[in-house]
Amino acid sequence: MTSGIRAGAIVIDVNDLEAETTFWSNLLGSKATCPNEDEAGEWIDIATLGDGGPVLSLQKVPEGKTHKNRLHFDFMVDDFAKTSRVAYDLGAKAVSELHDPSSPWQVFADPEGNEFCLITDEGAGS
Numbered sequence: 001m002t003s004g005i006r007a008g009a010i011v012i013d014v015n016d017l018e019a020e021t022t023f024w025s026n027l028l029g030s031k032a033t034c035p036n037e038d039e040a041g042e043w044i045d046i047a048t049l050g051d052g053g054p055v056l057s058l059q060k061v062p063e064g065k066t067h068k069n070r071l072h073f074d075f076m077v078d079d080f081a082k083t084s085r086v087a088y089d090l091g092a093k094a095v096s097e098l099h100d101p102s103s104p105w106q107v108f109a110d111p112e113g114n115e116f117c118l119i120t121d122e123g124a125g126s
Helices: 017-028 080-089
Strands: 009-014 043-048 055-060 073-077 105-109 115-120
Touching: 009 017, 017 043, 017 055, 017 080, 073 080, 080 105, 080 115
Parallel strands: 009 055, 073 115
Antiparallel strands: 043 055, 105 115
16 A cells, blocks of 8 residues: 555445435444534535444535446445345345345445445355
């Protein structure tokens, strides 16, 4: 890694900041914060990803999502069935079939269509 560079945030562009904040903060079990009063209503920090990792943030943009993500999250979960039910209850949709039922993983999309995977610790990535 180049000296002096570190990941500060990974940002998802969204249209409905309030709805997406509700989805992601509830899915990840975190409390969203606005790091800068000047950005209220335009930017929100959802959660730090891993110990000392970058922050997952949401940024309000005017344009809608039109294509498949070129980058997505693989979230490792202890209980695939429970976590996928939570994701569905929050408005996620499955966008792939369930892979490897003995060690499941699956691709989902948040309410605005941003893809992410739920993977058991033993599961293979997408």
